[in-house]
Amino acid sequence: MSEVLFREGQIEGVQIRPLRRFSDARGWLVELFRHDELVPELYPVMAYVSETLPGVVRGPHEHRDQTDYFAFIGPGDFKLYLWDYRRDSPTYLVAQKLIVGESNAVCVTIPPGVVHAYKNISDRPGLVFNAPNRLYAGWGKKEKVDEIRYEDLSDSPFVID
Ligand SMILES: Cc1cn([C@H]2C[C@H](O)[C@@H](COP(=O)(O)OP(=O)(O)O[C@H]3O[C@H](C)C(=O)[C@H](O)[C@H]3O)O2)c(=O)[nH]c1=O
Secondary structure, eight states: OTTOOOEESOOTTOEEEEOOEEEETTEEEEOOOOGGGSOGGGOOSOOEEEEEOTTOEEEEEEOSSOOEEEEEOSSSEEEEEEEEOOTTSTTTTEEEEEEEETTBOEEEEEOTTEEEEEEEOSSSOEEEEEOOSSOTTSGGGOSOOOOEEOTTOTTOSSOOO
């Protein structure tokens, strides 16, 4: 599989939007998503938060049908890796990397077929919020999970540096 070669660029259909931190004497507040800023197809149907320990990577994964809506707001900074693996995409085989989180609070929508992973590059546990447009394992958790996992692929083209 290592013969797959990616070039760096911006991936079609991935949206990266800054999140505004409303800070005051009490602390801060960040809006995570609003239906008036999303197309209906991307309206979240569930949300979860995960903690990732320093130096740890989650992914690479892709979804067949689900769009992920990640919000990286801290604590912690992450290196986010994206690889366009959609044969019908104008940016097929484009890879994109960015630093997100405490130092760059953003939300990122990742369409199906875009392989993704993130690594906590901080020296403390980091949090990531996700509000996807599909239910994990379907209604009542009775369906197959919509994900293709590449973590254990030998000679993987999805390189985490
Ligand atoms: C996503 C999810 C997971 N789980 C359970 C299943 C496992 O027992 C446990 C950890 O889930 P998983 O191993 O799938 O987590 P990661 O492999 O780190 O995947 C995560 O990070 C990568 C980068 C992603 O893109 C995924 O969307 C995100 O789930 O939580 C649930 O019960 N509900 C959920 O919605």
